[in-house]
Amino acid sequence: VNRYEGATNTSLPEDEHLVEIGGTWRPLTNLLANLTVGMENRLNDSEIADFDETSFPVTVTLWYAPTPAWSFSAGYGFYSNWIEQDILFPSDDPQTETWNRSRWDYGGHFRVLSVGAAYVWTPTVTLSGGLQLVSANNSIETLELWPDLADYSDVIVDRTRVTAAVDGQLRERLSAYFRYRFEEYLDESAEYNSGTAHMCLLGLSAAY
Numbered sequence: 001v002n003r004y005e006g007a008t009n010t011s012l013p014e015d016e017h018l019v020e021i022g023g024t025w026r027p028l029t030n031l032l033a034n035l036t037v038g039m040e041n042r043l044n045d046s047e048i049a050d051f052d053e054t055s056f057p058v059t060v061t062l063w064y065a066p067t068p069a070w071s072f073s074a075g076y077g078f079y080s081n082w083i084e085q086d087i088l089f090p091s092d093d094p095q096t097e098t099w100n101r102s103r104w105d106y107g108g109h110f111r112v113l114s115v116g117a118a119y120v121w122t123p124t125v126t127l128s129g130g131l132q133l134v135s136a137n138n139s140i141e142t143l144e145l146w147p148d149l150a151d152y153s154d155v156i157v158d159r160t161r162v163t164a165a166v167d168g169q170l171r172e173r174l175s176a177y178f179r180y181r182f183e184e185y186l187d188e189s190a191e192y193n194s195g196t197a198h199m200c201l202l203g204l205s206a207a208y
Contacts, residue, residue, distance in 0.1 A: 156189045
């Protein structure tokens, strides 16, 4: 709520429409592929907000088990999001109650590529690991009144994630697990947000 004009805004849509089309192909019992394509539209056309947001998710997955002990998986996702929204700015003169209205176009897309593998080492021990790469970009269309705003608002991020896991059955009703995850976050638009992390988790579970 604007303390001077009493104006409000919202990011909540009044209408949502989602269409998804997908299919699964399984030529062999140990080979599986899946494809999903969608479109989601969100609208708000009211007295306090006016925006139109459209997303286009596309995902492809593949799973293959060449032997009973080995299994491999891979996936690729492409997601895009586009928004057209009215933005209201107060007048340059505090004594004037008029608003400056402009239409902003902004959006982005990100790609996700992931691969993984699992190996049954023994009847009670399973090893697994994976790699995930994410590339994302968000930006605002250059505006005549604020030509530098697009550069300030750009978000360009690359993320790398590596995982490793060990799961073991110690005895009946008792199991243990170990998880390791490496994260590298690279923010090209704001380098101070970049960094790396190493995370480990050791756990024990029992069921009675």
